[in-house]
Amino acid sequence: MRRRTFLAALPAAAAAAATPAFASSRAENPNRNRPDVGPGDRIDGATWAGRSAAWGVHGAAATAHPLATLAAIDILKAGGSAVDAAIAANAVLGYGEPIACGIGGDCFVLLWDPKTKKVVGLNGSGRSPRGLSLETVRQRATPKGTIPSHGAISVSVPGAVDAWWALHQRYGRLPWKDLLQPAIRYCEEGAPVIQNTAFYVEASNRNFSRNTAIEEIENFKKVWVADGKTPREGEIFKNPGLGRTYRLIAEGGGRAFYEGEIADTIERYFKRIGGWMTKADLAAHKTEWVEPRSVDYRGVDVWGLPPNSQGLATLQMLAMLNEFDVKEMGFQSAAAIHHGVEAKRLAFEDRARFYADPAFYKAPIDWLLSKEYARERAKLILPDRIQPKVAHGQAPSRGDTTYFTTADKDGIMVSIIQSNYRGMGSGLMPDGLGFMFQDRGELFSLTDGHPNLYAPGKRPFQTIIPGFATQGGQPLLSFGVMGGDMQPQGQTQIISNIVDFGLGLQEAGDSPRWHHDGGSEPTGEDLGQPGVLNLETGVPAKTQAELAKIGWQIKPAPGGYGGYQAIQRWPGRYAAATEMRKDGVALAY
Template sequence: MRRRTFLSTLPAGALIAGASSASAQVTPPSPGRPTEAAPAPARQPEPFASVGPGDRITGAPFAGRSTVWGANGAAATAHPAATLIGIDTLRRGGSAVDAAIAINAALGFLEPVANGIGGDAFCMLWDPAQRKVVGLNGSGNSPRGLSLETARSRANDEGYLPSYGAVTVNVPGTVDAWWSAHQRYGKLPWRDVLLPVAELCEQGVPVPQVIAYYLERNMTIFDRSSRLIEENDNRKTVYAPGGRVPGVGEMFANPFLGRTLRLIAEGGRDAFYDGPVAEAIERYFRRIGGWMTRADLAAHRSEWVEPIRTTYRGVEVYGLGPNTQGLSTNQILNVCEQFDLAGMGFQSAASIHHQAEAKRLAFEDRARFFADQRFAAAPVEWLNSKEYAAQRARLIRPDRVMDRVFPGDAPTQGDTTYFSVADSDGMMVSWIQSNYRGMGSGLAPDDGERPLGFMFQDRGELFSLKDGSPNLYAPGKRPFHTIIPGFACRDGEPWMAFGVMGGGMQPQGQAQIIINMVDYGLEPQAAGDAPRWQHEGSSEPTGQPAEGTGVLHLETGVPEATKAQLAAMGWTLGPPNGGFGGYQNVVRQPNPGGRWTWGAATEMRKDGIALAY
């Protein structure tokens, strides 16, 4: 079976591009049958492969830069212009939520390969007034008019929903998530948050290196899959003006999105869900043969939720429950807490082995239980418990890979962008937003005359079509979601708003950040710059079974001795595959005299920056 890797920020071709040439065979799709996109040709040998990083006079030698510090506010995003617009919003008197909305709106233009108003959003934030972490689920339902029978008729040869096209499109939840957060925590007028972003879309910006790479990859994949996508002209008009995508350093503007953001700025969330944008979306799907209606959009509402909580060696770690995979982070950490990772050594084979085995255990539960809780309630309390973690930890062998992993016998009950921002009042926001597989479904709506400037998500791909699955497709249901914000506290005080982008990498990456900082004492920037591991091949909530013991991908910086020892333990090792995520972090540091400061760190694997002031 050919496995899909659920990396919402990375298109399939980009992931395969770094693999061996032996896997780069191009197979033409069967006529009329949804299939995965053909892989891109293998890359040429990297001329700088044998060269390591330069030397730093202080801190971890592998860290690419220092954590930045400020007293009044901070922001860390995947694009420099988005970070700047967040800082500017704070300086204009906006709250961290105002800044988060502005950042997210800007990233939909600046980083369309990962997110946009056609996708869903989730956040956790520290509410200084309530002195607690609160959560927001901004994911949308499947169309009411799309039946399970029809969805099954669109399945690919493997029996799963395809990656692209109208059958994968759910109600976009992002704009309502902005509105819900702003209604509760906004300081600036709604229009004053969005209009500067609309102007940015119209003026344009130069395209940075990583985003240019993925934009070209996404558009190439869409072109190869065009027969599976009901409408292809609008995406080309928006993202390949003049017949080509912009290259590194070239100017790119999206006046179509600017116009849509102006409608939302003036008309509020109703402009999108029950106004001119909703009307245009309904007409678009009626024309191309989809199922989304204005009624589907008008019925959508974001949901304020109570995050689930665990502790890891005294640190309080928070996550959002199903339909997200936030519980997986907690489960990985709960199992890892049973072992002395610090004593095993940083980047040692023993440490990575135990972490990866904890991931395998957690992901079997993820595949078995995680779904929309309105349709199938998971035993969250039990799965999140220390007692259960201790049982699962006993299954791990210290010297060999577990041959097979099964979900626990728990009691039964009925491509992405991430950013962090904090303000002078002490509010911290951890926000994640995605269109899923790279840019999404390939469908970019129009109003009959011109595009609206965004692409719809393809989150519906993550539904199962198998009877008995809690994640079985149903009309009006939320699919299983990979995107998860992260948050951690110490002694009841907020510590960090953090996240790691990238589908199934997200809980693995979040756990590695916590472990790097708690067990190995790394500061925020070094914790993100450290080499990462990623395990693929676990069972999936779509119904895909585990593929043996899977593949453990290791970044280049993992010591060669560690790689050799892991191979001797029975791990199948894979090369760096471009899927190690995208990390951002804002930390709160208490200081003598009672005044805290903000530290911000960003991902060296992306284009972004972290700033504080």
């Protein structure tokens, strides 16, 4: 949308007043990136925290988009469950934050069920097309021997809508059709584009436009580059195609995505562009309820989903850190960060070797999460230097993302993460449906004998993981940190910030983070050792100098530290938090 179109929609006085304020938030403003300018001073709480937590007694929601949070709160106030609120929020996020999620992607959930007093797990990830052979995938591999990041070769069946449907069938209170109405309204009437979405849609347009592996990008351009440019922050954006798709799902139920007009359109689209997804692939998809696993971290039980997700990586990292007195090392100290990074390196080598679709490979989960194995691995962490090379353990003989959370008056807490993966997704948008397909298929390995080796009808390794924590058999924390391999690293830092250093819910997320890149990948790729340590600018200069002295190659990585949302359960009330790295809002009432 052109700027003059946006301003024409405002009253004359408002349009005149809007010009300077709107212009000052644009990317070309020279005052936006001033390393000599720090945050303002808070009168209470951590000086570096962006805000305080939101408190309420009836329910709470924290998402990466203000309109999604408002939709969730409205659903809760109308008598909906936390699951109803989460579905409504996710649908709005698919409209307003398509750079992270949408109905073309997958979905994973951890949920506190107050009736059974248990943490429940849901795997809503899809499988590869059954008509796409390993031979064909290898013929189209990159020079590095990996699956391309975009195009039809990277597309797997989207699992999000069936995950919503499964959740609603078990925990929903309001009629299904009501949950999608807020998103439908925004799609049809439009709403202002938030800053992160504007930035990443523009980046996606550049990437898609120069990527010859994508079979077609005209559908993307029709939706997001209609006037020759992507929408700027604050401009009104409509997506009537997605609104119509949501209406079909609202009227036909969750299976309408997989067995009807939408599925017919998807099949025709892939036939037209030479892809492999079929109506039969969609109809065969089913969400799975799974048993989550946990480790005890200093009296707090932290939960994660088993493979094909990477949820065990958080648990493995925490199990190793259990062997050290992290609190004594000090908050934001070189020692605390160094030990965390080395635990990450060790856990991720196991991640690269053992995490895969359990229908094809039975991972040694009990061994990976055992205290004995954690102690064995922790002994490899040296306090004053880097292990030059780490490898996965020897098992005993035998066989781009959005996170949000909701809670309701009855005690249901939903920790949910949903994603299209890298760079908005595959670049492919089916004709007239208004959403983009994920590119999760990129995360298969092409190495013979690897548990994550590509196969037709198989689920790829998944990076998206919700987080949850309980204490004394009661719910404590529904939380997540979005962003590829940052997720286990970020989750571990959040738990340590709260448990080891006593930070509040908001402070734990706003605290400066580290992000390690390097080592082995589940795709079979080797990113090198010992890798690179990315530090946010807020990490103390003394700490950065000491880490460099230990031997770490340190780099900044703006935008690479994830996005945090959380709800904490207190007796008779909730606290909700979001963070300054995204455009979200946390609300409670």
